[in-house]
Amino acid sequence: MEFRYLGNSGLKISEITYGNWLTHGSQVENEVAHQCVRKALDLGISTFDTADVYANTKAETVLGEALKGERRESLEIFTKVYWPTGPGGKNDTGLSRKHVMESINGSLKRLQTDYVDLYQAHRYDTETPLEETMQAFADIVRQGKALYIGVSEWTAEQIREGHRLSKELGFQLISSQPQYSMLWRVIEPEVVPACEELGISQIVWSPMAQGVLTGKYLPGQTPTEGRAADEKAGRMMADLMKDEILTAVQKLRPVADEAGLTMPQLAIAWVLQNPNVAAALVGASRPEQLEDTVRAAGVRLDAGTLAAIDEALGDVVVRDPGRTAENAPSGRVA
Numbered sequence: 001m002e003f004r005y006l007g008n009s010g011l012k013i014s015e016i017t018y019g020n021w022l023t024h025g026s027q028v029e030n031e032v033a034h035q036c037v038r039k040a041l042d043l044g045i046s047t048f049d050t051a052d053v054y055a056n057t058k059a060e061t062v063l064g065e066a067l068k069g070e071r072r073e074s075l076e077i078f079t080k081v082y083w084p085t086g087p088g089g090k091n092d093t094g095l096s097r098k099h100v101m102e103s104i105n106g107s108l109k110r111l112q113t114d115y116v117d118l119y120q121a122h123r124y125d126t127e128t129p130l131e132e133t134m135q136a137f138a139d140i141v142r143q144g145k146a147l148y149i150g151v152s153e154w155t156a157e158q159i160r161e162g163h164r165l166s167k168e169l170g171f172q173l174i175s176s177q178p179q180y181s182m183l184w185r186v187i188e189p190e191v192v193p194a195c196e197e198l199g200i201s202q203i204v205w206s207p208m209a210q211g212v213l214t215g216k217y218l219p220g221q222t223p224t225e226g227r228a229a230d231e232k233a234g235r236m237m238a239d240l241m242k243d244e245i246l247t248a249v250q251k252l253r254p255v256a257d258e259a260g261l262t263m264p265q266l267a268i269a270w271v272l273q274n275p276n277v278a279a280a281l282v283g284a285s286r287p288e289q290l291e292d293t294v295r296a297a298g299v300r301l302d303a304g305t306l307a308a309i310d311e312a313l314g315d316v317v318v319r320d321p322g323r324t325a326e327n328a329p330s331g332r333v334a
Helices: 030-042 054-067 097-111 130-142 156-169 191-198 209-214 231-236 243-250 253-259 263-272 287-296 303-316 322-326
Strands: 003-005 012-014 016-019 047-049 076-081 116-121 146-151 173-176 201-204 277-282
Touching: 003 277, 012 016, 012 277, 016 030, 016 287, 030 054, 030 287, 054 076, 054 097, 076 097, 097 116, 097 130, 116 130, 116 173, 130 146, 130 156, 146 156, 156 173, 156 191, 173 191, 191 201, 209 243, 209 263, 243 303, 253 263, 253 303, 263 277, 263 287, 263 303, 277 287
Parallel strands: 016 047, 016 277, 047 076, 076 116, 116 146, 146 173, 173 201, 201 277
Antiparallel strands: 003 012
16 A cells, blocks of 8 residues: 655545445445455555445444544544435534534544544535634634545635635645546546645545446446446436447456556556545445455556547546536535
8 A cells, every 4th residue: 555645734645545435334234344444454545534424424333333443543534524414404414613513523423533534525515604614624623623624526716715714714624525537537627736736635536437437337238236237326327327438438448458457446546647636535345346446556557558548538538627516516405
């Protein structure tokens, strides 16, 4: 495993970070989830990312149980706040001071820790003054409940304003957690340049495009396994499951072979070539999946390989920076 600094802070994290979005507390049994966490630790992963909304708080509980007994100082534990939790009451969502302060306390209890290394705004809240949110984050840092603050799926403009307020309030905004993959490059034109200027790193989710970049889904065939075979997840993946995309992805096989990598390794290694990316988030429904993906750590792709990837994917790559704002909630989700 290799480690990278997160933003301009002194915090180092594992460049392969374990995330438990779609598995813990919902899609796999707790014992399997624990096995996956143990495997991650055995393979050198020290950074774990979750959120209170995942499986409506159950994912945090499972992760807390799985990490119990580990030396806390050797781990980096991240979680997030924004989406509805609990019964979904009027103040159970968003980035109001009330919801943020109550959410950090709930997350710490479920994770069985006194603090998280990184607390992230899971989306931008258009209905709460940003000053109110950032003041709540500043107080959480001063209380020692979080060491650093990050954001997820914020636009470049929102990140700039959040960073300005964080400096005024005396804490560090050090990370952005966007979707990023060979197929989804919307952060490159605006978010990445802003973050490079401000000393903020990317922790990217879905580097394998929800499994599409593994090459296991073939054009013209109905998926019988994997996330795309699940009714709910399949709906979320509809835009990725188009034949023109699946056909382009199959052209990556000889590129991966030439580089001596599996398709998942190629996908993860690709996002890690971006110097503004501190870590790629990976999940697992079986421990052995991690043995493959962690081998992307430390891989350096040469210019010829990067050019071959671009040629294979052609115009199926999404690059429009406006898609970040387009995909954001226009109002608070109840």
